Amino acid sequence: MNSTMKYVVLIGLIMVVVFGVTIISINVETPGLDIPVDSKDTVSGVPLSFSMTAMVFDPAPPEDKWPQKYFQGFYEIKDEQVPIPFWFQNRNSVPVRLSVTGRSCTACTRARVGIVPAEALRTFKKQAAMAALVQGALPVPDLATVLPAVALFDSMKFQELEFDQPGSGVDIPAADADGAPTLGVFQMMVKVNIIGPKPLHAMTGMRVGNGPPTPLQFDTVVLGVQPCLVHPKSVPLGELPEGAAEKTGTVVCWSATRGFEDFPPPTATAGGKDPFIHLGAPVKMTDVELSRFDAELGRDGQHVRAISGYTIPYTVYRRLPDAVTVPPGTPREPDIGPFERFIDVAGVGNQAYRVPVTATVTGLVNLTDGKQVDFEKSFATAYGASIEKTLASSRTDLALEVLADETTPRYLKATLSEPRVEAGRKLWTLKVTVPPNACSGPLPPDSAVVLRGKTGGEVQKVRVGVKGAGR
Incomplete structure (x- = not known):
């Protein structure tokens, strides 16, 4: 994910939580519980108010699903863990103890909790409110809001949750004297170690006072991908009869994890330096082209979001134009019968792809x-x-x-x-x-x-x- 996207994700998640625009009021909404610490009463409902309990990639989320708009869902295979955040509020006048009770993958999942300090939250609200006076009700992701948001996130102190010690946990502070809720985030720390989708979940328990723990499960699906991908996987051209015009098209080399600053243009060559297939230089895709590309893949059943990409134009000739010079004795038409060529594409991460270009040349006999x-x-x-x-x-x-x-x-x-x-x-x-x-x-x-x-x-x-x- 490029640096711009990281800031947008951060701001998108924090701002809507802080301003109460959408995400706290959707999915898991629980009224504040006012139960004394030493109460013997049974707690009903979910003690913490989470914005959501499932984080999955959605290529076209509804307008009220802000986190899914920014959850990229695609990760490169690395020996490190990525955080999947689930934001919450404690609106109660007493602390809530949050613990973990189970997970689907013991080798690739851990969990931690971060609490936004009350003073840091007040400072962020003031700075964001000043930006809102200039820019509107919701500040846009520019320097005026990026810096306070980054400072807010950096102020958080994370505590690990121990899956092997179910009795342990983290106490989420109560709302302050003015009723302002405590803001925090539960993070599933996930190691992506396979190519393809990987569904994961973590089970938690939340306890207010002496009441019984309230179970709550968190789910996510992460997709392991290579840093660069190629589409289409093959180029079938059908029949090339005598007199047919040249065939043109593009192969796209793209990334679901890297921005252009980390994704330089690929190299592309026509296998065997065949004169009947010509490649142009890779062309950087615009935002509009990337959006159209996402839609094209969606129609093919591949629901993704391309962050960066390049088009590689190709031309296949049924007969070489007169303007093309070839060595003496070189045929100006390909062999009659199967036409089997390929386009070699090499990108970042030592990734290399061979895209077959196939057709049937007809005409002479x-x-x-x-x-x-x-x-x-x-x-x-x-x-x-x-x-x-x-x-x-x-x-x-x-x-x-x-x-x-x-x-x-x-x-x-x-x-x-x-x-x-x-x-x-x-x-x-x-x-x-x-x-x-x-x-x-x-x-x-x-x-x-x-x-x-x-x-x-x-x-x-x-x-x-x-x-x-x-x-």
């Missing part, structure tokens, strides 16, 4: 039946198998030949019949053979017969995928 040679039924390994398929092209001047050295796996044998012309199309019979005892189990996923096509002065390769399995 195609199978008349399906997109690949499929043996359909498994064949006996000891005997091998052969299959014939028809290739067709509208280019009657096309010449085809098998490139045996580039066919994979090398044991695949492929032959082409003499061409024939029917109904204005040029046809070939492609025969693919798996020799005896060459294949046991499925053929490798990259199995393909490679052809070379010549039309006029241009040369283009054709990859025909092969699928099958020996038994």
